[in-house]
Amino acid sequence: MALDIDFIAHNSNLKNFNPNFKVLISFIFILVTLIANSPIVSLIIFAATAILIILIAKTPIKDYLQFISIPLLFSIITCTFMLFFLGSGEIIYNTGIFNITIREDSLNLAYSTFLRIVACFQALGFLTLTTPIMETFNVLSKLKIPKIFLEISMLMYNSIFIFLKQFELMTNSQKTRLGYNGVKNSYRSLGLLVSNLFIKSLNRSEALQNSLDSRCYGGEFPVYEK
Amino acid sequence: MKIIEAKDIVYKYPDGTKALDNINFAVEKGDMVALLGPNGAGKSTLFLHFNGILEPSSGEIDVDGEKLNYKKKSLLRVRQFVGIVFQNPDDQLFAPTVEEDVAFGPLNIGLTQEETKKRVKDSLRKVGMEGFEKKPPHHLSGGQKKRIAIAGILAMDPKVMILDEPTSGLDPKGASKILKLLYELNAEGMTIIISTHDVDLVPIYAKNIHVIKDGKIIKKGSPHEVFDDVSVIRKADLRLPRIAHLSEILDKQDHFKMSDSYPLTIGEARKSFMEFIDK
Numbered sequence: 001m002a003l004d005i006d007f008i009a010h011n012s013n014l015k016n017f018n019p020n021f022k023v024l025i026s027f028i029f030i031l032v033t034l035i036a037n038s039p040i041v042s043l044i045i046f047a048a049t050a051i052l053i054i055l056i057a058k059t060p061i062k063d064y065l066q067f068i069s070i071p072l073l074f075s076i077i078t079c080t081f082m083l084f085f086l087g088s089g090e091i092i093y094n095t096g097i098f099n100i101t102i103r104e105d106s107l108n109l110a111y112s113t114f115l116r117i118v119a120c121f122q123a124l125g126f127l128t129l130t131t132p133i134m135e136t137f138n139v140l141s142k143l144k145i146p147k148i149f150l151e152i153s154m155l156m157y158n159s160i161f162i163f164l165k166q167f168e169l170m171t172n173s174q175k176t177r178l179g180y181n182g183v184k185n186s187y188r189s190l191g192l193l194v195s196n197l198f199i200k201s202l203n204r205s206e207a208l209q210n211s212l213d214s215r216c217y218g219g220e221f222p223v224y225e226k
Numbered sequence: 227m228k229i230i231e232a233k234d235i236v237y238k239y240p241d242g243t244k245a246l247d248n249i250n251f252a253v254e255k256g257d258m259v260a261l262l263g264p265n266g267a268g269k270s271t272l273f274l275h276f277n278g279i280l281e282p283s284s285g286e287i288d289v290d291g292e293k294l295n296y297k298k299k300s301l302l303r304v305r306q307f308v309g310i311v312f313q314n315p316d317d318q319l320f321a322p323t324v325e326e327d328v329a330f331g332p333l334n335i336g337l338t339q340e341e342t343k344k345r346v347k348d349s350l351r352k353v354g355m356e357g358f359e360k361k362p363p364h365h366l367s368g369g370q371k372k373r374i375a376i377a378g379i380l381a382m383d384p385k386v387m388i389l390d391e392p393t394s395g396l397d398p399k400g401a402s403k404i405l406k407l408l409y410e411l412n413a414e415g416m417t418i419i420i421s422t423h424d425v426d427l428v429p430i431y432a433k434n435i436h437v438i439k440d441g442k443i444i445k446k447g448s449p450h451e452v453f454d455d456v457s458v459i460r461k462a463d464l465r466l467p468r469i470a471h472l473s474e475i476l477d478k479q480d481h482f483k484m485s486d487s488y489p490l491t492i493g494e495a496r497k498s499f500m501e502f503i504d505k
Protein backbone atom coordinates (compact mmCIF):
# COMPACT_ATOMS: atom_id res chain seq x y z
CA MET A 1 0.00 0.00 0.00
CA ALA A 2 1.31 3.41 -0.95
CA LEU A 3 2.21 5.83 1.81
CA ASP A 4 -0.72 8.17 2.23
CA ILE A 5 0.92 11.46 3.11
CA ASP A 6 -2.32 13.38 3.21
CA PHE A 7 -3.75 10.94 5.70
CA ILE A 8 -0.75 11.52 7.98
CA ALA A 9 -1.17 15.27 7.59
CA HIS A 10 -4.83 15.07 8.51
CA ASN A 11 -3.97 13.23 11.71
CA SER A 12 -1.00 15.37 12.59
CA ASN A 13 -0.80 17.12 15.92
CA LEU A 14 0.05 20.35 14.09
CA LYS A 15 -2.86 20.10 11.66
CA ASN A 16 -4.67 23.09 13.12
CA PHE A 17 -1.54 25.22 13.43
CA ASN A 18 -1.68 28.23 11.09
CA PRO A 19 -0.72 26.94 7.61
CA ASN A 20 0.82 30.31 6.67
CA PHE A 21 3.39 29.81 9.41
CA LYS A 22 4.07 26.26 8.39
CA VAL A 23 4.75 27.29 4.81
CA LEU A 24 6.89 30.19 6.07
CA ILE A 25 8.90 28.02 8.47
CA SER A 26 9.48 25.41 5.85
CA PHE A 27 10.70 27.94 3.27
CA ILE A 28 12.91 29.75 5.75
CA PHE A 29 14.53 26.45 6.70
CA ILE A 30 15.18 25.64 3.06
CA LEU A 31 16.54 29.11 2.28
CA VAL A 32 18.84 29.10 5.31
CA THR A 33 20.19 25.67 4.40
CA LEU A 34 20.83 26.68 0.81
CA ILE A 35 22.36 30.07 1.57
CA ALA A 36 24.50 29.03 4.51
CA ASN A 37 25.88 26.05 2.59
CA SER A 38 27.51 24.72 5.72
CA PRO A 39 27.30 21.14 7.00
CA ILE A 40 26.75 22.34 10.56
CA VAL A 41 23.78 24.53 9.64
CA SER A 42 22.35 21.64 7.59
CA LEU A 43 22.72 19.34 10.58
CA ILE A 44 21.01 21.83 12.88
CA ILE A 45 18.12 22.26 10.45
CA PHE A 46 17.89 18.49 10.07
CA ALA A 47 17.73 18.02 13.83
CA ALA A 48 15.24 20.85 14.29
CA THR A 49 12.85 19.54 11.64
CA ALA A 50 13.19 15.99 12.95
CA ILE A 51 12.17 17.24 16.40
CA LEU A 52 9.28 19.19 14.90
CA ILE A 53 8.06 16.23 12.86
CA ILE A 54 8.42 13.49 15.43
CA LEU A 55 8.09 15.09 18.85
CA ILE A 56 5.83 18.06 18.23
CA ALA A 57 3.70 16.96 15.26
CA LYS A 58 3.68 13.42 16.68
CA THR A 59 4.07 11.80 13.27
CA PRO A 60 4.34 8.03 13.74
CA ILE A 61 8.04 7.10 13.50
CA LYS A 62 7.33 4.29 11.05
CA ASP A 63 5.56 6.64 8.63
CA TYR A 64 8.33 9.19 9.03
CA LEU A 65 11.04 6.65 8.24
CA GLN A 66 9.14 5.41 5.22
CA PHE A 67 8.67 8.99 4.08
CA ILE A 68 12.37 9.89 4.17
CA SER A 69 13.68 6.50 3.04
CA ILE A 70 13.28 7.11 -0.70
CA PRO A 71 14.94 10.54 -0.92
CA LEU A 72 17.57 9.27 1.50
CA LEU A 73 18.35 6.39 -0.84
CA PHE A 74 18.59 8.70 -3.84
CA SER A 75 20.85 11.16 -2.09
CA ILE A 76 23.12 8.34 -0.89
CA ILE A 77 23.49 7.10 -4.48
CA THR A 78 24.12 10.60 -5.83
CA CYS A 79 26.63 11.44 -3.15
CA THR A 80 28.45 8.13 -3.53
CA PHE A 81 29.08 9.01 -7.15
CA MET A 82 30.26 12.45 -6.13
CA LEU A 83 32.56 10.91 -3.60
CA PHE A 84 34.38 8.70 -6.10
CA PHE A 85 34.26 10.56 -9.38
CA LEU A 86 34.60 14.26 -8.60
CA GLY A 87 37.28 16.49 -7.25
CA SER A 88 40.89 17.23 -8.04
CA GLY A 89 42.38 17.70 -4.59
CA GLU A 90 44.66 15.56 -2.47
CA ILE A 91 44.02 11.81 -2.64
CA ILE A 92 43.00 10.47 0.74
CA TYR A 93 41.95 6.96 -0.23
CA ASN A 94 42.73 4.88 -3.29
CA THR A 95 40.40 1.98 -3.99
CA GLY A 96 42.94 0.47 -6.34
CA ILE A 97 40.34 -0.32 -9.00
CA PHE A 98 40.52 1.64 -12.27
CA ASN A 99 42.30 4.38 -10.40
CA ILE A 100 39.09 5.33 -8.58
CA THR A 101 40.00 7.49 -5.65
CA ILE A 102 38.46 9.59 -2.95
CA ARG A 103 39.89 13.07 -2.83
CA GLU A 104 39.72 15.57 -0.05
CA ASP A 105 37.49 18.08 -1.87
CA SER A 106 35.18 15.38 -3.23
CA LEU A 107 34.67 14.05 0.30
CA ASN A 108 33.73 17.54 1.48
CA LEU A 109 31.44 18.08 -1.45
CA ALA A 110 29.72 14.71 -1.04
CA TYR A 111 28.92 14.98 2.63
CA SER A 112 27.91 18.63 2.57
CA THR A 113 25.66 18.00 -0.43
CA PHE A 114 24.18 14.98 1.30
CA LEU A 115 23.38 16.96 4.42
CA ARG A 116 21.91 19.80 2.38
CA ILE A 117 19.61 17.52 0.42
CA VAL A 118 18.44 15.75 3.54
CA ALA A 119 17.90 18.98 5.47
CA CYS A 120 15.97 20.63 2.64
CA PHE A 121 13.92 17.57 2.06
CA GLN A 122 13.02 17.33 5.69
CA ALA A 123 12.06 21.00 5.81
CA LEU A 124 9.67 20.29 2.97
CA GLY A 125 8.61 17.09 4.71
CA PHE A 126 7.69 19.09 7.77
CA LEU A 127 5.22 20.99 5.60
CA THR A 128 3.76 17.98 3.81
CA LEU A 129 3.49 15.79 6.89
CA THR A 130 1.68 18.39 8.98
CA THR A 131 -0.38 20.35 6.44
CA PRO A 132 -3.25 18.88 4.44
CA ILE A 133 -2.57 19.60 0.79
CA MET A 134 -5.54 21.90 0.30
CA GLU A 135 -4.28 24.23 3.00
CA THR A 136 -0.94 24.42 1.25
CA PHE A 137 -2.81 25.26 -1.97
CA ASN A 138 -4.70 27.99 -0.14
CA VAL A 139 -1.50 29.58 1.11
CA LEU A 140 0.06 29.36 -2.35
CA SER A 141 -2.96 31.02 -3.93
CA LYS A 142 -2.70 33.83 -1.35
CA LEU A 143 0.90 34.22 -2.50
CA LYS A 144 -0.47 34.95 -6.01
CA ILE A 145 0.87 31.80 -7.61
CA PRO A 146 -0.93 31.71 -11.01
CA LYS A 147 -4.27 29.96 -10.76
CA ILE A 148 -3.61 27.67 -13.68
CA PHE A 149 -0.64 26.07 -11.86
CA LEU A 150 -2.68 25.46 -8.75
CA GLU A 151 -5.60 24.00 -10.70
CA ILE A 152 -3.35 21.64 -12.61
CA SER A 153 -1.57 20.60 -9.41
CA MET A 154 -4.89 20.02 -7.70
CA LEU A 155 -6.18 17.79 -10.49
CA MET A 156 -2.85 15.97 -10.65
CA TYR A 157 -2.84 15.48 -6.93
CA ASN A 158 -6.30 13.98 -7.11
CA SER A 159 -5.40 11.76 -10.04
CA ILE A 160 -2.31 10.37 -8.32
CA PHE A 161 -4.46 8.42 -5.87
CA ILE A 162 -6.67 7.00 -8.61
CA PHE A 163 -3.60 6.19 -10.67
CA LEU A 164 -1.80 4.45 -7.80
CA LYS A 165 -4.92 2.48 -6.94
CA GLN A 166 -5.27 1.37 -10.56
CA PHE A 167 -1.57 0.51 -10.70
CA GLU A 168 -1.88 -1.60 -7.57
CA LEU A 169 -4.98 -3.42 -8.88
CA MET A 170 -3.35 -4.20 -12.20
CA THR A 171 0.00 -5.37 -10.80
CA ASN A 172 -1.83 -7.58 -8.34
CA SER A 173 -3.84 -9.11 -11.13
CA GLN A 174 -0.65 -9.68 -13.11
CA LYS A 175 1.10 -11.22 -10.11
CA THR A 176 -1.88 -13.50 -9.61
CA ARG A 177 -1.13 -14.93 -13.03
CA LEU A 178 2.64 -15.08 -12.36
CA GLY A 179 3.31 -12.10 -14.61
CA TYR A 180 6.54 -11.27 -12.82
CA ASN A 181 8.03 -14.74 -12.85
CA GLY A 182 11.42 -14.23 -14.44
CA VAL A 183 13.02 -11.31 -16.22
CA LYS A 184 11.41 -11.89 -19.61
CA ASN A 185 7.89 -12.13 -18.19
CA SER A 186 8.51 -9.09 -16.02
CA TYR A 187 9.47 -6.96 -19.01
CA ARG A 188 6.42 -8.10 -20.94
CA SER A 189 4.05 -7.56 -18.02
CA LEU A 190 5.45 -4.15 -17.29
CA GLY A 191 4.98 -3.14 -20.92
CA LEU A 192 1.38 -4.32 -20.91
CA LEU A 193 0.80 -2.57 -17.60
CA VAL A 194 2.16 0.76 -18.83
CA SER A 195 0.21 0.75 -22.10
CA ASN A 196 -3.00 -0.27 -20.35
CA LEU A 197 -2.53 2.37 -17.69
CA PHE A 198 -2.17 4.93 -20.45
CA ILE A 199 -5.43 3.88 -22.11
CA LYS A 200 -7.19 3.72 -18.74
CA SER A 201 -5.94 7.21 -17.93
CA LEU A 202 -7.32 8.56 -21.19
CA ASN A 203 -10.71 7.01 -20.47
CA ARG A 204 -10.70 8.37 -16.96
CA SER A 205 -9.84 11.86 -18.14
CA GLU A 206 -12.79 11.74 -20.54
CA ALA A 207 -15.09 10.59 -17.74
CA LEU A 208 -13.79 13.37 -15.50
CA GLN A 209 -14.39 15.93 -18.25
CA ASN A 210 -17.98 14.70 -18.67
CA SER A 211 -18.65 14.91 -14.97
CA LEU A 212 -17.11 18.40 -14.74
CA ASP A 213 -19.22 19.56 -17.71
CA SER A 214 -22.33 18.09 -16.10
CA ARG A 215 -21.74 20.44 -13.21
CA CYS A 216 -21.44 23.48 -15.45
CA TYR A 217 -17.65 23.69 -15.43
CA GLY A 218 -16.65 26.85 -17.25
CA GLY A 219 -12.92 26.28 -17.66
CA GLU A 220 -11.95 27.73 -14.31
CA PHE A 221 -12.29 26.29 -10.83
CA PRO A 222 -14.30 28.56 -8.57
CA VAL A 223 -12.90 29.33 -5.14
CA TYR A 224 -14.97 28.26 -2.17
CA GLU A 225 -14.34 30.48 0.83
CA LYS A 226 -14.58 28.52 4.02
CA MET B 227 -46.40 16.72 -17.99
CA LYS B 228 -43.34 15.25 -19.62
CA ILE B 229 -40.24 16.67 -18.00
CA ILE B 230 -37.74 14.86 -20.22
CA GLU B 231 -38.38 13.36 -23.59
CA ALA B 232 -36.13 11.73 -26.16
CA LYS B 233 -37.62 11.59 -29.65
CA ASP B 234 -36.19 9.17 -32.22
CA ILE B 235 -32.68 9.48 -30.86
CA VAL B 236 -29.94 7.89 -32.94
CA TYR B 237 -26.37 8.10 -31.77
CA LYS B 238 -23.56 6.77 -33.91
CA TYR B 239 -19.98 6.18 -32.90
CA PRO B 240 -17.35 7.62 -35.23
CA ASP B 241 -17.02 4.20 -36.90
CA GLY B 242 -20.73 4.21 -37.77
CA THR B 243 -22.05 1.64 -35.31
CA LYS B 244 -25.27 2.73 -33.68
CA ALA B 245 -24.96 3.00 -29.91
CA LEU B 246 -28.54 4.21 -29.71
CA ASP B 247 -31.05 3.16 -32.32
CA ASN B 248 -34.22 5.20 -32.55
CA ILE B 249 -34.81 5.68 -28.85
CA ASN B 250 -38.11 7.10 -27.66
CA PHE B 251 -38.12 7.69 -23.95
CA ALA B 252 -40.31 9.99 -21.91
CA VAL B 253 -40.47 10.68 -18.21
CA GLU B 254 -43.38 12.33 -16.42
CA LYS B 255 -42.71 15.01 -13.84
CA GLY B 256 -42.33 13.57 -10.33
CA ASP B 257 -41.86 10.00 -11.56
CA MET B 258 -39.26 7.52 -10.48
CA VAL B 259 -38.20 5.61 -13.55
CA ALA B 260 -35.79 2.73 -14.01
CA LEU B 261 -33.85 2.07 -17.17
CA LEU B 262 -33.15 -1.62 -17.06
CA GLY B 263 -30.62 -3.24 -19.32
CA PRO B 264 -27.50 -5.39 -19.51
CA ASN B 265 -23.98 -4.00 -19.65
CA GLY B 266 -23.22 -2.14 -22.84
CA ALA B 267 -26.87 -1.68 -23.80
CA GLY B 268 -26.48 2.09 -24.12
CA LYS B 269 -27.78 3.25 -20.75
CA SER B 270 -24.92 5.64 -19.97
CA THR B 271 -24.82 6.91 -23.54
CA LEU B 272 -28.52 7.76 -23.40
CA PHE B 273 -28.08 9.55 -20.08
CA LEU B 274 -25.32 11.74 -21.45
CA HIS B 275 -27.82 13.01 -24.02
CA PHE B 276 -30.18 14.32 -21.38
CA ASN B 277 -27.92 17.17 -20.29
CA GLY B 278 -26.35 17.83 -23.63
CA ILE B 279 -22.93 16.22 -23.06
CA LEU B 280 -23.57 14.14 -26.17
CA GLU B 281 -25.41 15.42 -29.19
CA PRO B 282 -27.57 12.88 -31.05
CA SER B 283 -26.78 12.08 -34.68
CA SER B 284 -30.48 12.55 -35.33
CA GLY B 285 -33.59 13.11 -33.25
CA GLU B 286 -34.23 15.62 -30.49
CA ILE B 287 -34.25 15.91 -26.74
CA ASP B 288 -36.91 17.95 -24.97
CA VAL B 289 -36.22 19.13 -21.47
CA ASP B 290 -39.10 20.73 -19.55
CA GLY B 291 -41.08 21.08 -22.75
CA GLU B 292 -38.33 22.90 -24.62
CA LYS B 293 -36.13 21.53 -27.35
CA LEU B 294 -32.56 21.24 -26.15
CA ASN B 295 -30.21 23.47 -28.11
CA TYR B 296 -26.49 23.15 -27.79
CA LYS B 297 -25.55 26.79 -27.23
CA LYS B 298 -23.39 27.42 -24.20
CA LYS B 299 -25.95 29.44 -22.30
CA SER B 300 -28.83 27.02 -22.66
CA LEU B 301 -26.54 24.09 -21.89
CA LEU B 302 -25.71 25.71 -18.55
CA ARG B 303 -29.42 25.98 -17.80
CA VAL B 304 -30.11 22.40 -18.80
CA ARG B 305 -27.22 21.03 -16.76
CA GLN B 306 -28.54 22.80 -13.73
CA PHE B 307 -32.02 21.46 -14.39
CA VAL B 308 -30.89 17.87 -15.07
CA GLY B 309 -28.24 16.57 -12.69
CA ILE B 310 -26.29 13.42 -13.50
CA VAL B 311 -24.63 11.29 -10.84
CA PHE B 312 -21.97 9.17 -12.50
CA GLN B 313 -21.45 5.50 -11.90
CA ASN B 314 -17.93 5.80 -10.57
CA PRO B 315 -17.75 8.49 -7.88
CA ASP B 316 -13.99 8.76 -8.46
CA ASP B 317 -14.77 10.30 -11.84
CA GLN B 318 -16.86 12.93 -10.20
CA LEU B 319 -15.14 13.81 -6.94
CA PHE B 320 -11.98 15.74 -7.69
CA ALA B 321 -11.75 18.54 -5.13
CA PRO B 322 -9.41 18.15 -2.17
CA THR B 323 -12.23 18.29 0.36
CA VAL B 324 -15.85 17.19 0.48
CA GLU B 325 -17.25 20.70 0.94
CA GLU B 326 -15.26 22.12 -1.95
CA ASP B 327 -16.49 19.35 -4.17
CA VAL B 328 -20.13 19.91 -3.25
CA ALA B 329 -19.64 23.67 -3.73
CA PHE B 330 -18.27 23.20 -7.25
CA GLY B 331 -21.62 23.11 -9.06
CA PRO B 332 -23.35 25.99 -7.25
CA LEU B 333 -20.30 28.25 -7.69
CA ASN B 334 -20.13 27.41 -11.40
CA ILE B 335 -23.74 28.51 -11.79
CA GLY B 336 -22.68 31.82 -10.26
CA LEU B 337 -24.27 31.65 -6.83
CA THR B 338 -22.82 33.77 -4.05
CA GLN B 339 -20.55 32.31 -1.36
CA GLU B 340 -23.32 32.66 1.27
CA GLU B 341 -25.91 30.89 -0.86
CA THR B 342 -23.39 28.19 -1.79
CA LYS B 343 -22.52 27.64 1.85
CA LYS B 344 -26.17 27.14 2.63
CA ARG B 345 -26.59 24.71 -0.25
CA VAL B 346 -23.52 22.71 0.75
CA LYS B 347 -24.83 22.40 4.27
CA ASP B 348 -28.34 21.45 3.18
CA SER B 349 -27.31 18.86 0.64
CA LEU B 350 -24.79 17.22 2.97
CA ARG B 351 -27.52 17.02 5.59
CA LYS B 352 -29.92 15.48 3.10
CA VAL B 353 -27.51 12.70 2.17
CA GLY B 354 -26.57 12.16 5.82
CA MET B 355 -22.94 13.23 5.47
CA GLU B 356 -22.78 16.14 7.90
CA GLY B 357 -19.47 16.38 9.67
CA PHE B 358 -17.48 15.20 6.65
CA GLU B 359 -17.03 18.73 5.23
CA LYS B 360 -13.26 18.90 5.69
CA LYS B 361 -12.47 15.30 4.79
CA PRO B 362 -10.72 14.49 1.52
CA PRO B 363 -13.05 12.37 -0.66
CA HIS B 364 -10.44 9.68 -1.30
CA HIS B 365 -10.45 8.76 2.38
CA LEU B 366 -14.13 7.79 2.29
CA SER B 367 -15.79 4.44 1.63
CA GLY B 368 -17.58 3.64 -1.64
CA GLY B 369 -21.04 4.30 -0.24
CA GLN B 370 -19.94 7.56 1.35
CA LYS B 371 -18.32 8.72 -1.89
CA LYS B 372 -21.56 7.96 -3.69
CA ARG B 373 -23.52 10.05 -1.24
CA ILE B 374 -21.09 12.95 -1.62
CA ALA B 375 -21.46 12.68 -5.39
CA ILE B 376 -25.24 12.89 -4.96
CA ALA B 377 -24.84 15.89 -2.63
CA GLY B 378 -22.73 17.63 -5.29
CA ILE B 379 -25.63 17.32 -7.72
CA LEU B 380 -28.32 18.18 -5.14
CA ALA B 381 -26.49 21.41 -4.35
CA MET B 382 -27.30 22.63 -7.86
CA ASP B 383 -30.99 22.18 -7.04
CA PRO B 384 -31.95 20.17 -10.14
CA LYS B 385 -35.50 19.17 -10.93
CA VAL B 386 -34.44 15.90 -12.51
CA MET B 387 -31.78 13.64 -11.11
CA ILE B 388 -30.25 10.91 -13.24
CA LEU B 389 -28.20 8.19 -11.57
CA ASP B 390 -26.06 5.75 -13.51
CA GLU B 391 -25.98 2.45 -11.61
CA PRO B 392 -26.31 4.09 -8.18
CA THR B 393 -26.08 0.81 -6.29
CA SER B 394 -23.32 -0.92 -8.23
CA GLY B 395 -20.27 -1.78 -6.17
CA LEU B 396 -21.96 -1.00 -2.88
CA ASP B 397 -22.58 -3.43 -0.04
CA PRO B 398 -26.26 -4.30 0.59
CA LYS B 399 -26.58 -1.79 3.41
CA GLY B 400 -24.94 1.00 1.42
CA ALA B 401 -27.18 0.19 -1.55
CA SER B 402 -30.39 0.28 0.45
CA LYS B 403 -29.32 3.56 2.09
CA ILE B 404 -28.88 5.13 -1.33
CA LEU B 405 -32.27 3.85 -2.46
CA LYS B 406 -33.95 5.15 0.67
CA LEU B 407 -32.39 8.54 0.01
CA LEU B 408 -33.65 8.51 -3.58
CA TYR B 409 -37.09 7.52 -2.38
CA GLU B 410 -37.14 10.51 -0.02
CA LEU B 411 -35.98 12.89 -2.74
CA ASN B 412 -38.70 11.56 -5.04
CA ALA B 413 -41.30 12.08 -2.32
CA GLU B 414 -40.18 15.73 -2.13
CA GLY B 415 -40.98 16.12 -5.81
CA MET B 416 -37.71 15.32 -7.58
CA THR B 417 -38.01 13.38 -10.82
CA ILE B 418 -35.56 10.49 -10.70
CA ILE B 419 -34.19 8.29 -13.45
CA ILE B 420 -32.02 5.32 -12.52
CA SER B 421 -30.13 2.91 -14.70
CA THR B 422 -29.53 -0.48 -13.23
CA HIS B 423 -29.55 -4.21 -13.79
CA ASP B 424 -30.53 -5.01 -10.24
CA VAL B 425 -33.91 -6.61 -11.00
CA ASP B 426 -34.67 -7.37 -7.34
CA LEU B 427 -34.56 -3.72 -6.34
CA VAL B 428 -36.30 -2.20 -9.37
CA PRO B 429 -39.91 -3.28 -8.58
CA ILE B 430 -39.54 -1.91 -5.05
CA TYR B 431 -38.96 1.70 -6.07
CA ALA B 432 -39.72 2.23 -9.74
CA LYS B 433 -43.18 3.23 -10.96
CA ASN B 434 -42.10 2.85 -14.54
CA ILE B 435 -39.55 0.64 -16.22
CA HIS B 436 -37.90 0.86 -19.61
CA VAL B 437 -35.92 -2.12 -20.85
CA ILE B 438 -33.04 -1.29 -23.16
CA LYS B 439 -31.02 -3.75 -25.20
CA ASP B 440 -28.48 -3.10 -27.97
CA GLY B 441 -29.40 0.57 -28.10
CA LYS B 442 -33.14 -0.06 -28.45
CA ILE B 443 -35.96 0.25 -25.96
CA ILE B 444 -37.62 -3.14 -26.21
CA LYS B 445 -40.26 -2.83 -23.50
CA LYS B 446 -41.78 -0.18 -21.29
CA GLY B 447 -44.49 -0.03 -18.66
CA SER B 448 -45.22 -0.63 -14.99
CA PRO B 449 -43.12 -3.26 -13.17
CA HIS B 450 -45.85 -5.87 -13.69
CA GLU B 451 -46.31 -5.05 -17.35
CA VAL B 452 -42.58 -5.47 -17.91
CA PHE B 453 -41.85 -8.51 -15.76
CA ASP B 454 -44.97 -10.39 -16.84
CA ASP B 455 -43.37 -10.57 -20.27
CA VAL B 456 -40.77 -13.11 -19.20
CA SER B 457 -39.42 -13.78 -22.69
CA VAL B 458 -38.45 -10.12 -23.23
CA ILE B 459 -36.73 -9.99 -19.85
CA ARG B 460 -34.66 -13.08 -20.68
CA LYS B 461 -33.93 -11.80 -24.17
CA ALA B 462 -32.41 -8.70 -22.58
CA ASP B 463 -29.97 -10.88 -20.57
CA LEU B 464 -31.89 -10.03 -17.41
CA ARG B 465 -33.86 -12.29 -15.12
CA LEU B 466 -36.97 -12.20 -12.98
CA PRO B 467 -36.70 -10.99 -9.41
CA ARG B 468 -35.84 -13.98 -7.17
CA ILE B 469 -39.25 -14.04 -5.58
CA ALA B 470 -40.99 -14.01 -8.99
CA HIS B 471 -38.66 -16.75 -10.17
CA LEU B 472 -39.67 -18.88 -7.18
CA SER B 473 -43.35 -18.32 -8.01
CA GLU B 474 -42.67 -19.25 -11.61
CA ILE B 475 -41.07 -22.55 -10.58
CA LEU B 476 -43.88 -23.26 -8.11
CA ASP B 477 -46.38 -22.57 -10.86
CA LYS B 478 -44.77 -24.53 -13.67
CA GLN B 479 -43.34 -27.51 -11.83
CA ASP B 480 -45.56 -27.86 -8.80
CA HIS B 481 -48.75 -26.36 -10.28
CA PHE B 482 -49.09 -24.13 -7.31
CA LYS B 483 -50.32 -20.68 -8.31
CA MET B 484 -51.01 -17.98 -5.78
CA SER B 485 -51.99 -15.11 -8.04
CA ASP B 486 -52.46 -14.29 -11.70
CA SER B 487 -49.15 -12.57 -12.19
CA TYR B 488 -46.00 -13.47 -10.30
CA PRO B 489 -45.33 -11.27 -7.27
CA LEU B 490 -42.24 -9.07 -7.79
CA THR B 491 -41.46 -8.04 -4.24
CA ILE B 492 -41.49 -9.82 -0.92
CA GLY B 493 -44.38 -7.60 0.18
CA GLU B 494 -46.50 -8.61 -2.79
CA ALA B 495 -45.65 -12.27 -2.35
CA ARG B 496 -46.61 -12.15 1.29
CA LYS B 497 -49.93 -10.50 0.47
CA SER B 498 -50.95 -13.01 -2.19
CA PHE B 499 -49.75 -15.91 -0.01
CA MET B 500 -51.92 -14.75 2.88
CA GLU B 501 -54.87 -14.30 0.51
CA PHE B 502 -54.30 -17.79 -0.83
CA ILE B 503 -54.36 -19.31 2.65
CA ASP B 504 -57.53 -17.44 3.55
CA LYS B 505 -59.36 -18.84 0.50
